[in-house]
Amino acid sequence: MTAERTWTRSHLLGLEELSADEILSILDTAQSLKEVSTRSIKKVPALRGKVMVNLFFEDSTRTKTSFSLAAQRLSADVIDFSVSTSSVSKGETLRDTARNIEAMGVDVIVVRHRSSGAPLLLSQCVECSVINAGDGSHEHPTQGLLDLFTIRETFEARGKKISDLHVAIVGDIANSRVARSNIHALTKLGARVTLVGPSTLVPGDMKKIHPNIAIAHDLDAVLPQVDVINMLRIQFERLTSAAFPSVREYSRFFGLTHERLKLCRPDVLVLHPGPMNRGLEINTNVADGDHSAILRQVSNGLAVRMAVLYLCVGANSVARNLA
Ligand code: CP
Numbered sequence: 001m002t003a004e005r006t007w008t009r010s011h012l013l014g015l016e017e018l019s020a021d022e023i024l025s026i027l028d029t030a031q032s033l034k035e036v037s038t039r040s041i042k043k044v045p046a047l048r049g050k051v052m053v054n055l056f057f058e059d060s061t062r063t064k065t066s067f068s069l070a071a072q073r074l075s076a077d078v079i080d081f082s083v084s085t086s087s088v089s090k091g092e093t094l095r096d097t098a099r100n101i102e103a104m105g106v107d108v109i110v111v112r113h114r115s116s117g118a119p120l121l122l123s124q125c126v127e128c129s130v131i132n133a134g135d136g137s138h139e140h141p142t143q144g145l146l147d148l149f150t151i152r153e154t155f156e157a158r159g160k161k162i163s164d165l166h167v168a169i170v171g172d173i174a175n176s177r178v179a180r181s182n183i184h185a186l187t188k189l190g191a192r193v194t195l196v197g198p199s200t201l202v203p204g205d206m207k208k209i210h211p212n213i214a215i216a217h218d219l220d221a222v223l224p225q226v227d228v229i230n231m232l233r234i235q236f237e238r239l240t241s242a243a244f245p246s247v248r249e250y251s252r253f254f255g256l257t258h259e260r261l262k263l264c265r266p267d268v269l270v271l272h273p274g275p276m277n278r279g280l281e282i283n284t285n286v287a288d289g290d291h292s293a294i295l296r297q298v299s300n301g302l303a304v305r306m307a308v309l310y311l312c313v314g315a316n317s318v319a320r321n322l323a
Contacts, residue, residue: 012308047309074310145308171281219253224238233272270292270294271292
């Protein structure tokens with residue numbers, strides 16, 4: 001494994017600040033580590049003696065479980081911090097919570113928080129590694145990386161590079177940390193990106209994220225042009241006002257249905273970060289159909305999170321242990 005030579009960070013706060021080489025380092029490390037999950041004993045001693053804490057202030061199925069399993073596959077000890085039964089309920093601040101956790105000898109805090117910037121704040125007040133597991137509408141870097149890994153894996157097998165691809169990100173972009181991480185990563189690796197949705201959810205100022213992205217409001221016109229469709233969840237919990245007249249109307253214009261899939265290239269790849277609103281942004285027969293890589297995204301997330309933990313927490317000490 002050579003990625004640790006180009007990786008010097010102890011935190012992963014977002015993909016915006018990473019170079020293309022750093023992103024490729026993570027993807028290549030994930031590729032090497034993916035094999036561990038196929039072994040009969042699914043463990044390497046890479047992070048033996050290290051401790052990871054999951055500090056999730058928002059609910060999660062995939063990310064939290066995936067980080068726990070990733071740490072266990074690397075032989076780290078894992079603590080799931082329960083926010084609801086902690087002293088956060090007595091008013092303890094995020095900073096104090098993290099500093100007290102760190103004082104128990106923790107090596108890495110994986111944090112999800114409703115406030116954009118919370119992981120950055122933590123990284124400034126603790127010595128240990130901090131990994132962003134999703135902060136507000138800012139970034140969800142490991143989701144962006146696992147999406148990229150899944151795209152690369154699919155299209156490399158067909159002889160194409162990420163820079164050859166056109167990716168549509170569809171739906172609630174304005175509120176989406178997944179979209180931001182995808183946009184940063186895909187554009188750094190040379191992909192063409194088009195954001196699609198109603199103007200309330202894809203306002204013109206989204207172009208400020210990156211000058212090369214395109215914005216479209218007619219999904220049917222975009223579908224025939226793209227290699228990948230990343231369908232995003234409508235985040236009802238983050239919508240501040242009615243962004244579309246009705247769920248039925250949204251689904252009619254922007255839901256990915258079996259009929260709409262017929263407009264696409266025959267080898268189009270369908271992604272969704274989950275959790276899905278089945279029947280709203282994506283229909284069941286598409287989500288579970290031949291073009292969908294939704295469960296493969298989840299499997300790849302494990303390898304990607306192993307890579308992130310390995311690089312941020314243990315890369316300098318573990319190369320000798322992996323052989
Ligand atoms: N994609 C994602 O972040 O899912 P969870 O909210 O279940 O972690």
